[in-house]
Amino acid sequence: MNAVVANQTKLKLRRFKLEDEMAQISRLEPLARSLMRLVVGFLFMEHGLQKSFGLFGGLGGHSAHFISWIWVAGILEVVGGPLILVGLFTPQVAFVLCGEMAVAYFWAHAPHGFWPLVNHGELAVLYCFVFLYLTVAGGGPISADHLVRRR
Secondary structure (H helix, E strand, C coil): CHHHHHHHHHHHHHHHHHHHHHHHHHCCHHHHHHHHHHHHHHHHHHHHHHHHHCHHHCECCECCCCCCHHHHHHHHHHHHHHHHHHCCCHHHHHHHHHHHHHHHHHHHHHHHCCCHHHHCCHHHHHHHHHHHHHHHHCCCCCCHHHHHHHC
16 A cells, blocks of 8 residues: 555656656747747748749749749748748738748649648648747747837
8 A cells, every 4th residue: 555655656746847847848938939930931031032033943943933923922932031030020921921821832732632741732831830820929039029029
């Protein structure tokens, strides 16, 4: 009987220790969000530069045709990527980019099959949901938005 009580006490102590560790880790969430925002903004900008200006190999060695849907998407990415990167107007920009990625998925990828891995739409889906998260969560403590709010 004493062994059972001792084991239950040990389990409770482990659970409390785990909860303390998780609480400490969860305090890092705003910093992790800022880091994710920086990386996503940089990578997203690269996609726009590739589409609109033919950089990084372009689209088959070329840029998209001027004023085509792909060119407009590239411009949104070239403008929105740096804004996300620095965290300026993060919720508003992320909302627009979330919509862009949803449209990109359903116009360009979904017609080629249901599964994102098969229709090559996994990046569009991932970006869409990252931008949806940034729309509701904001840019984090390391952002221009945070600096503007502090003043």
